[in-house]
Amino acid sequence: MLTAGFLAVTLSKSLMLPTYDLVIRNGMVIDGSGNPAYYADIAINSGVIQEIGTISETGKQEIDANNMAVTPGFIDVHTHAENVIELPNAENFVRMGVTSIVIGNCGGSELDLGSFFAKLEKDPVSVNVASLVGQNTVRRSAMGGNFDRLPSDSEMTKMKASVRRAMEDGAVGLSTGLIYLPGAYSKTEEIIELAKIAGEYRGVYATHMRSEGTNIFSAIEEMIRIGVESKCRVEYSHIKLSGENVWGRTNEVLARLEKARAEGLEITQDQYAYTASSTSISTLLPDSALEGGTAELKKKLDDPIQRAAIAKDMTDRLALRKRTDYGYAVIASCRADSRLNGKNLIEAAQIRLGKSTLADQIETVFWIQLNGGASAVFHGMSEPDVTAFMQHPNTMIACDASCREYGEGVPHPRGYGNNARVLGRYVRELKTIRLEDAVRKMTSLPAQTFRLKNRGILKVGMAADINIFDPALVTDPSTYVDPHKYSTGFKAVIVNGKLVVKNDEHTGVRSGVPLRREGYKTRSTVQEFHSTIVEPADCCAGA
Numbered sequence: 001m002l003t004a005g006f007l008a009v010t011l012s013k014s015l016m017l018p019t020y021d022l023v024i025r026n027g028m029v030i031d032g033s034g035n036p037a038y039y040a041d042i043a044i045n046s047g048v049i050q051e052i053g054t055i056s057e058t059g060k061q062e063i064d065a066n067n068m069a070v071t072p073g074f075i076d077v078h079t080h081a082e083n084v085i086e087l088p089n090a091e092n093f094v095r096m097g098v099t100s101i102v103i104g105n106c107g108g109s110e111l112d113l114g115s116f117f118a119k120l121e122k123d124p125v126s127v128n129v130a131s132l133v134g135q136n137t138v139r140r141s142a143m144g145g146n147f148d149r150l151p152s153d154s155e156m157t158k159m160k161a162s163v164r165r166a167m168e169d170g171a172v173g174l175s176t177g178l179i180y181l182p183g184a185y186s187k188t189e190e191i192i193e194l195a196k197i198a199g200e201y202r203g204v205y206a207t208h209m210r211s212e213g214t215n216i217f218s219a220i221e222e223m224i225r226i227g228v229e230s231k232c233r234v235e236y237s238h239i240k241l242s243g244e245n246v247w248g249r250t251n252e253v254l255a256r257l258e259k260a261r262a263e264g265l266e267i268t269q270d271q272y273a274y275t276a277s278s279t280s281i282s283t284l285l286p287d288s289a290l291e292g293g294t295a296e297l298k299k300k301l302d303d304p305i306q307r308a309a310i311a312k313d314m315t316d317r318l319a320l321r322k323r324t325d326y327g328y329a330v331i332a333s334c335r336a337d338s339r340l341n342g343k344n345l346i347e348a349a350q351i352r353l354g355k356s357t358l359a360d361q362i363e364t365v366f367w368i369q370l371n372g373g374a375s376a377v378f379h380g381m382s383e384p385d386v387t388a389f390m391q392h393p394n395t396m397i398a399c400d401a402s403c404r405e406y407g408e409g410v411p412h413p414r415g416y417g418n419n420a421r422v423l424g425r426y427v428r429e430l431k432t433i434r435l436e437d438a439v440r441k442m443t444s445l446p447a448q449t450f451r452l453k454n455r456g457i458l459k460v461g462m463a464a465d466i467n468i469f470d471p472a473l474v475t476d477p478s479t480y481v482d483p484h485k486y487s488t489g490f491k492a493v494i495v496n497g498k499l500v501v502k503n504d505e506h507t508g509v510r511s512g513v514p515l516r517r518e519g520y521k522t523r524s525t526v527q528e529f530h531s532t533i534v535e536p537a538d539c540c541a542g543a
């Protein structure tokens with residue numbers, strides 16, 4: 001009887017069609033909550049997690065995850081990957097485990113998000129995409145060419161309408177980039193008016209503040225005031241202390257954020273795990289020089305008095321940061337002279353002018369800016385500060401990068417390695433944070449903060465965005481000098497149930513979907529999803 005029964009079960013099992021699309025077996029499940037890992041199988045059908053536990057049924061596809069971490073797909077809330085339309089494989093992202101990105105940061109976004117999301121639906125990309133609406137974009141479109149002023153009433157009405165439309169089209173919030181034009185000219189009150197609309201739709205206000213260095217504390221006050229007065233929760237973008245004169249003040253920054261939170265403001269932050277930043281070289285010039293564009297800049301520089309004044313302003317700003325040269329600024333991609341790529345401004349001046357005093361470096365910045373500009377990498381942070389911010393429980397991991405064109409220029413390595421670097425360098429080697437906490441910072445914390453329903457936690461009913469990687473091997477080979485290297489150690493990266501990365505190679509699959517704000521176009525439903533988000537544990541080692 002026993003033998004016959006056993007045979008019957010075996011027979012019926014072997015004859016049965018697979019129950020699931022995909023079964024991941026024997027993995028070390030790190031569910032994204034911050035809780036300790038546990039061992040289980042995971043079954044997936046139609047892009048959704050169906051079961052977690054001991055799974056006896058089979059899958060059409062099976063992955064043995066023995067000795068591997070199985071985590072939710074990583075969610076990167078601070079990217080500049082609007083170019084995902086042109087680079088739909090988003091290879092640098094998925095190959096470091098990022099399955100969902102938020103674009104539209106630092107004030108720059110698509111203006112017509114409805115059409116953008118429709119495009120993504122028609123021609124899918126390899127990652128899920130959410131977007132903020134950028135205040136610089138909105139301000140530029142409403143105010144025309146002259147920005148160093150208050151908006152008129154009708155321009156303000158236009159800006160509000162643009163933000164409202166974007167929120168109804170599914171934006172997850174409003175972003176600012178207050179060191180960039182034209183946003184740099186906005187008064188706090190103007191931003192509050194726009195953030196109120198994002199808040200009305202339960203969006204987030206994500207901000208690249210007016211200063212991350214010398215004036216950082218007044219910038220933080222402005223950020224908090226905007227959140228409080230607009231009743232909009234706040235995401236502090238790429239938290240850092242930039243410049244030696246402010247290094248070491250992490251406790252003051254974090255204490256201020258915690259005070260704001262204690263007083264009722266939902267405020268969180270994100271960071272990338274590097275001591276260098278990256279942005280346009282134009283940020284070295286004063287705003288007043290950049291106002292009006294390249295033609296206006298040329299006129300100002302043609303006037304010896306104005307040229308000297310701009311150079312003095314730059315020298316003074318360097319001195320405030322306790323610097324006497326631009327050796328910390330490395331050109332990533334110069335449109336007019338590719339010989340400068342990978343060179344700091346001292347070296348660049350030497351190449352262009354045959355000499356390299358500070359005056360020559362400033363002349364080189366002028367020349368670059370007048371000839372198409374350049375992106376640059378700025379070595380301005382300290383490792384202990386990066387570590388202290390990472391250990392705070394409310395800090396997410398986000399790379400601040402675009403989709404990388406493989407081999408193009410010498411861009412910041414964060415676009416290729418950020419998540420793998422946290423898992424390899426900061427978790428495994430330096431033991432700065434626990435593996436479970438690192439995963440939480442890349443999954444449930446961003447999902448909860450940006451209200452991305454059904455993502456960021458491994459749980460039955462959630463979308464099957466899943467990473468399978470080897471915690472002992474995961475690595476970021478990308479460096480400042482040689483950045484075009486994909487992260488390694490990923491056995492599988494799964495987006496909506498489909499393998500997008502297999503054994504560290506892109507499969508060509510594009511199974512990403514647009515992530516519109518929950519309840520977009522209907523304001524009555526936005527309250528409901530609060531209850532479906534799992535509250536993660538606040539348990540960060542060493543915080």
Ligand SMILES: [Zn+2]
Nearest residue numbers: 106177208237
């Ligand atoms: Zn930024």
